[in-house]
Amino acid sequence: GKRKIHYLFEDGKEMAEEYDIKTGQLISRKWREKNTLGGTGKWQVEVGEPTSPLLGALESELITESSSNPIFMRKDTLSSFQWRIRNLPYPKEVYSVSVEEEQRCCVIRTTNKKYYKKFCIPDLDRYHLPLDAAALSFTHANNTLIITYQKPKEILAAEEQLQKELKKIKAANTGDGDCKTQ
Numbered sequence: 744g745k746r747k748i749h750y751l752f753e754d755g756k757e758m759a760e761e762y763d764i765k766t767g768q769l770i771s772r773k774w775r776e777k778n779t780l781g782g783t784g785k786w787q788v789e790v791g792e793p794t795s796p797l798l799g800a801l802e803s804e805l806i807t808e809s810s811s812n813p814i815f816m817r818k819d820t821l822s823s824f825q826w827r828i829r830n831l832p833y834p835k836e837v838y839s840v841s842v843e844e845e846q847r848c849c850v851i852r853t854t855n856k857k858y859y860k861k862f863c864i865p866d867l868d869r870y871h872l873p874l875d876a877a878a879l880s881f882t883h884a885n886n887t888l889i890i891t892y893q894k895p896k897e898i899l900a901a902e903e904q905l906q907k908e909l910k911k912i913k914a915a916n917t918g919d920g921d922c923k924t925q
Contacts, residue, residue, distance in 0.1 A: 745770060748909065757783075761791070767906050769819050789865060790817045813858060822899070824864060824892040831858060835883040840890055842876040849879060851890070870897055 744765065750758040755777040761770040771791030778784045793816055814829040828851070831838075839852045843861070847868065851860045867874060878893040894902075 746909070748912075759786070762909070766821070768821055788816075790819055792816060815860065815862070823894055824866065826862065826890045828858075828860070828888045828890075830886055831883070831888045832886050833857065833883075835881075838881060838883065838888060840879060840881045842874045842879055844874060847874060849874070849890070849892070851888070864892060866898055867895075870895075870901070872897060 744763065746762045746764050748760045748762070750760075752758070757775045758772065759775075760772045762768065763770055769790055772789045773786040773791075774789060775786050776784050793814070811830055813831055815826065816829075817824065817826050819825055833853060833855065837853045837855055839854070841850050841852075842848075843850055846861070848861045848863045851858065851862075853859070864874070872895055875895070878895070879890070880892075881888060881890045883889070
């Protein structure tokens, strides 16, 4: 049910995206750069579930971060960019979400000074588009703060064009994924 697209750029960067085949919606986007020694670095998640850094490591048995810490992740819809911050128990009136035009980022604040977060929208930076405070909104439900930024028409048009191009591409492995050994 997923289609994975892997991009290699001239500057050595890699990008991997996963799309839902039925809806064409972006599920995840990860970036990776070469490190200073020329080897491949770690994947940086831009969209989708963040990966646990200690997954399967021995240290995970000794020290782990609290499961009640806020978890910040991006999960886009077809018409908007959306961020979800889980484990935030305060009522909606406590939160303030604003746009910092000079720093090109969005800021989340609480009046009780318990949570503060700055985050950028890399898609707008890639297209050199300005931030629009009117496109930003938020809601709170089930201990989750949901921030929504409506996609500009330029990005919607570019994504529609990309979906047309992706439909033309044939899959590299359309089989069942079994490896043939010799």
